[in-house]
Amino acid sequence: MARKPLMAGNWKMNKTIGEAVVLAQDISNQYDDRWDACDVVVCPPFVDLKPAKTVFEFDRVPVGVGAQNVYWEEKGAFTGEISVPMLKEIGCEWCIIGHSERRGYFGETNEDVNKKAKALLSAGIHPIICVGESLAVRDAGDALEFVCAQVRAAFAGIDAAQANECVVAYEPIWAIGTGRTATPEQAQEVCSAIRATLSELYGAEVSDAIRVLYGGSMNPGNVEMLIAQPDIDGGLIGGAALEASSFVQLIKACI
Numbered sequence: 290m291a292r293k294p295l296m297a298g299n300w301k302m303n304k305t306i307g308e309a310v311v312l313a314q315d316i317s318n319q320y321d322d323r324w325d326a327c328d329v330v331v332c333p334p335f336v337d338l339k340p341a342k343t344v345f346e347f348d349r350v351p352v353g354v355g356a357q358n359v360y361w362e363e364k365g366a367f368t369g370e371i372s373v374p375m376l377k378e379i380g381c382e383w384c385i386i387g388h389s390e391r392r393g394y395f396g397e398t399n400e401d402v403n404k405k406a407k408a409l410l411s412a413g414i415h416p417i418i419c420v421g422e423s424l425a426v427r428d429a430g431d432a433l434e435f436v437c438a439q440v441r442a443a444f445a446g447i448d449a450a451q452a453n454e455c456v457v458a459y460e461p462i463w464a465i466g467t468g469r470t471a472t473p474e475q476a477q478e479v480c481s482a483i484r485a486t487l488s489e490l491y492g493a494e495v496s497d498a499i500r501v502l503y504g505g506s507m508n509p510g511n512v513e514m515l516i517a518q519p520d521i522d523g524g525l526i527g528g529a530a531l532e533a534s535s536f537v538q539l540i541k542a543c544i
């Protein structure tokens with residue numbers, strides 16, 4: 290089945306409000322209606338979400354905004370956290386959860402990712418669920434098993450209709466920010482195993498509809514080969530999303 294590609298920029302902890310507005314405006318200025326063949330999303334830091342959203346709304350360009358994290362409780366004494374209703378009010382339609390940097394530096398567990406996914410789904414925000422193995426796991430030959438277990442844990446208790454609203458991003462940790470991209474074959478092997486796991490959980494119709502992205506040093510030089518793979522439906526882009534010119538090249542490769 291034909292899945293609409295998705296290109297999502299993960300700005301990580303980059304761009305002040307002023308810088309974010311400039312980048313959003315640069316992206317917006319290059320929009321043309323062929324982009325409608327691809328869902329385009331930027332995920333800036335929390336403080337930049339509203340300013341970026343305002344740029345895209347003002348220019349009437351269909352670029353969505355997403356957060357990079359969320360907390361599952363609705364409100365209360367959780368100092369430093371941001372809730373789903375807060376994201377909803379900004380007009381956030383997407384949220385990255387379970388990024389390896391959050392898992393690695395901030396101790397986010399599979400259970401946390403599952404709670405975050407459920408909280409987002411209850412508000413109609415699409416979770417972009419990140420999974421991926423370390424180099425040690427890959428070298429031990431356990432990459433497929435490890436990643437598929439992360440997928441099962443993230444989707445625990447989520448029904449088929451809700452699963453349809455999710456995106457999975459396969460990001461091998463050894464490829465993130467390192468310039469060392471997975472080969473198209475390595476990426477396809479894992480993305481196909483992710484889809485097979487989704488098919489076990491929800492059946493072929495649902496698993497065929499869920500988008501699986503690749504992330505990890507995706508750039509204008511390697512995008513074509515990666516997205517040509519049958520189970521790769523777009524990218525979650527870090528470094529190459531911080532400049533409009535390279536991000537737009539990645540979008541164009543998908544249309």
Ligand code: PGA
Binds near residue numbers: 467504505506
């Ligand atoms: P990268 O980051 O493109 O800079 O490797 C991707 C990500 O971490 O989402």
